Amino acid sequence: MWELVGRDLSDRADLFMHETGKAILRRHFNTVRRIDLDSTTALTASEMRDYIAHSVRHRHLAGRVPEFLGTLTVTTGSCVFVATT
Numbered sequence: 001m002w003e004l005v006g007r008d009l010s011d012r013a014d015l016f017m018h019e020t021g022k023a024i025l026r027r028h029f030n031t032v033r034r035i036d037l038d039s040t041t042a043l044t045a046s047e048m049r050d051y052i053a054h055s056v057r058h059r060h061l062a063g064r065v066p067e068f069l070g071t072l073t074v075t076t077g078s079c080v081f082v083a084t085t
Contacts, residue, residue: 001072
């Protein structure tokens, strides 16, 4: 979904996120494990616009969602980090 609207994350490389959390935690912990909690959901164009419009940082991209019939299946990504010393 985010690729569809051209979201740019290049300015967030230093933030604690799914993609960067392990490296950041490794600075403070001996062992870091990431457990991915991915799933999928099907969204209509209207639902996709509504979801993006509620993003504080990316709401301006909601208008980039093209019209399409039916639904598109998108992956939702979350994770849990387990860190030990």
